[in-house]
Amino acid sequence: MFTTRPTLQGAFGMVSSTHWLASQSAMAVLEDGGNAFDAAVAAGFVLHVVEPHLNGPAGEVPIILAPAGGDVRVLCGQGPAPAGATIAHYRSLGLDLVPGTGPLAAAVPGAFDAWMVLLRDHGTKSLADVLRYAIGYAEDGHAPVERVTETVETVRELFETEWPSSAEVYLRGGEPPRPGELLRNPALAATWRRLLAEAEEQARAGAGAAAGAGARVAVIEAAREVWRTGFIAEALARQAGAPTMDTSGARHTGTLSAADLRGWSASYEDPVAYDWNGWTLCKAGPWSQGPAFLQQLALLPPDVAELPAYGSAEYVHLLVEGCKLAMADREAWYGDAEDGGGVPVGELLSAEYNAGRRKLIGDTASYALRPGSPGGRAPRLSAHALAVAAGDGAVAATAAFGGGEPTVAGDGGTRGDTCHVDVVDRWGNMLSATPSGGWLQSNPVVPELGFPLGTRLQMAWLDEGLPNSLAPGRRPRTTLTPSLALRDGVPVMAFGSPGGDQQDQWQVHFFLGVALRDPVRGGPDLQGAIDAPAWHTDSFPGSFHPRGMSPGSVTVEARTPPEVVAELRRRGHDVLVGGPWSEGRLCAVARDPRTGILSAAANARGMQGYAVGR
Template identity: 55%
Template sequence: MFTTRPELRGTFGMVGSTHWLASQAGMAVLEEGGNAFDAAVAAGFVLQVVEPHLNGPGGDATLILRPAGGEPVVLCGQGPAPAAADVDRYRAEGLEVVPGTGLLAAAIPGATPAWLTLLRDHGTLEPARVLRFALGYAEDGHPVLDQVVRTVRGMERTFRDHWPTSAAHWLPVLDAVGRHGGTGTIVRYPALAATYRRLLDAAVGPTREARCEAMLTAWSEGFVAEEIEAFVRTAVVDASGSPHAGVLTGADLAGFRPGYEPPANADWRGHTIVKAGLWSQGPSFLQTLGLLDPLLPDGPELLDAFAHDGALVHTVLEALQLALADRDAWYGDADLTPGTDEAAARLAALLDPARTDERRRLIGAEASTDLRPGSLGGHEPRMAAAVRRSEERTDDPTTADTRTPQSSRETARPGPARGDTCHLDVVDRWGNVLTATPSGGWLQSSPTIPALGFCLGTRLQMTWLEPGLPSTLLPGRRPRTTLSPSLALHPDGTVTAFGTPGGDQQDQWPLVFWLTHALGGLDLQAAIDHPSFNTTAMVSSFDPRTWLPAGVEIEGRFPAAVIDDLAARGHRVRRAPDWSLGRISALSHDPSTGLLRAAANPRGMQGYAVGR
């Protein structure tokens, strides 16, 4: 199997992420004696600076950690809807869906509080030592990515016409690049640097933990909360084409703290697969594995089946489609009633073997063109009335991928500006493991708050303005996020952490990785490098909430016979560029030998793993 890089192997520590500077910052912390959680916080804050088109301090994050010798736990950095965010309020604004940009789509920011909570509870180093990398890159500068420049350039008209604070903050990037002759130019974000400095100045207390808590308080109850509340009171034009003020308040921020919770687990062929709960899309990965279990060959036979005919790819696509249809009908933040465990009961029902067997029988030889969620506990599934079929036509399987990221379109108004996501994984020599997917608060999501140097997220666009759905917009309810890191516990005790950016594809591309690694026997790097594919026949989690029946994206590295077979089965195939689907990083720890392994994705030309 061709690989672009070697799988890294060592015994001291490993960090993989979607940007080389974040990976190296995390590794520097490990070299200084910090643990995996210190390193993850350092890398997470660096990602806020160097990938601002993919995440920011005002976004959200999902983390899964496994302390050495302990059990996996989820740290939820997905903030809930503000107290004033409800269906009637948004409907009164003339809206049918939550806009994909602007201030009404902002949930309570959870990413930065989650990183600070992790540092407080599981780290060992002082905040200033961990945050100095992000502070330095914001204050002293860093080489700007091509993708950041393209995103700013694509949003320039919107910034000038509608979001003047973003124009003031981001258009100097274009000026700097123009003056110095291209991307890779050193850029600085002084307002963001000042925010980091103010948070660090607030880190006062008798213990390290108290100093971390003081930073959390400065965020949630201090100057950050005050600036956010003042800013969102001004109406700005959003994806609806009309101006709207936000509903987020300082009281909302003060009332939120990231929490720990048990993960969603499933046993699969001797492995325990660990995901976040039904407030994420993570359980769809577990459902898909259950659907596929008796249908998958092992070892070289699996790799041969992927490479030489479309039958296995078709089967995986149909299983994904079934699991994601269940996601769109049944997933959401269910436990709003104290003393109940509705989410656990719903998850158990979704993973019930008898139900899985029944659902598996729906997988036929031809592509399905319908959304097919299953019944649950005697209740029939219900899809949101606002779900619409996509008008996109892409029937020619030889057509190259022509998608233009919505963030790079020059628009007269701030339409649904699709961003993306980051990912990072860390393991240390003691066996602490963390996998995290931060996202939201992209530079193209909403206007920059000038006093803070960052934007708010738009995660509420994943809720529905229709009562009675598991993902209906409700005050205090978390939006059903796409953020979905993965952890796998192997029969021999090895722990593997992995994940990717990609929105609705975050439990699709890693599925190909996992199957080729766990069953196909490929090492981490070879499994990442294996060509990938995904379905688009699910309801988009992002505005405008459409779906493409029988839609498929598949890398052009797949043989023509596979692509032709999918088209013959009725799939609407879009052939993507050869190295375009996924930005996975992965690592593992074998406690019996102390061996650490790591790998990262060459796709996107940003991700790197480092270690020794």
């Protein structure tokens, strides 16, 4: 089978990410004796620099990690809503939805602390060791990818008229950064240099001035404290209180305060796991959309021999219709809520429940939003979701730049992505992480820091009593959804994708491409599964402002066989044919526990993702 690149194989270490500089920086850490977790932290901070339109330090990052010989864990880098973020407050401003940009949409930043906790607990390198790559690219510059230029161009007027601090970084000389020219962010480099200096000084002044590994941890803990209570916290809170133009067309101040920043820390939790055909798939809990990936597997025929031929029209139809049912349940049941007994994940993934749901998949496309009733409980949907599902004032499924997570548009055109990184090392440590939020188009750059606040609160509803209702201290349900797979209880593959609501559509197709197709050179055909023609549907309310929906829609790549497209249309799908390489953004690494052989592959779409290793 033709692929854009080979599936890499080796035995030392493998990295796959959405930008070659992040991948190579992570590999440099492995070559310097670091482990997979050290490497991932270095890559995460480089991604803040080289993909600023896709993530930033004040965004968020869910991480699934599998230490060699240890248990799979989820590290939650998704911050909650601030104490002042009440539905009553937003409604008092005349809002029906949380704006897609501006400080009203800012949750407590989660990415920085999550990376610090990972480095503290599972890394071996110092904070200075892992930060030096990002500092170098911010200070000395890097050649920006075309998407950075395109993104800045779309928000040029906003930067020039309303967000001058962003214009200072991204419109130097009145022009956006150009490919082939160096893009620098000296304010960001200065932020990390100051943080390091203050953290090292605090650690030296600490009780007993610990040495060795203790000193390494002391500096990391001091850096967390600087972020939460020092100059960074002060600047973030000050920015949140500045009146800022957002997608509502008005200027609003945010709710994020110094107390919110001081009171939150990244935390560990158990993954949600599901067994399928000899595999165990691990995802984050229902504060993410991760369980929807698992439910799509649960909706497949119990006997894998009954699955339609991979890539056939019947196969695509089955996956698209299953996705609609899983995402309808996501809309009705997922969130960071304990109201009414919490999220019924066990029932949503049960064989009995999905056997009933599977019967709803017919031979033709469904245009309805059909959440189920696990345990006999009635589903709850927001008024906006009900309205767009009914076609009452429905809006486009994909937001314009600045209002929502960059993803693939309904016309199949590339709007950019979030970020992703997977790492596996020679000791068997494995990690999957999906950094996002804090995009350059989400909020004004904080002048003193060189990066903006995030906008993840736009995913919460302004209706009372829903699992995903806006509430102080509650995490907004995120689309970010890294994956980790095991065989016989042993971690064998880490993978993930950017793409908002499309992440767990592309990931299911990728995983089945690995699980159902022949391996290459004795290992998984990661690159073949990534390169295979992909698709997505917008047949459910979107997670990002303006929260639109396109019932019955399926966007496919032009490489999809014409007979498949024709058959999907015959079955009633509203098929849009996009560009030949317009869908899917997968990264993946794998390890064969029998041989120790490592594998890696990365998405060629967008021409910036790369896998490296040896």
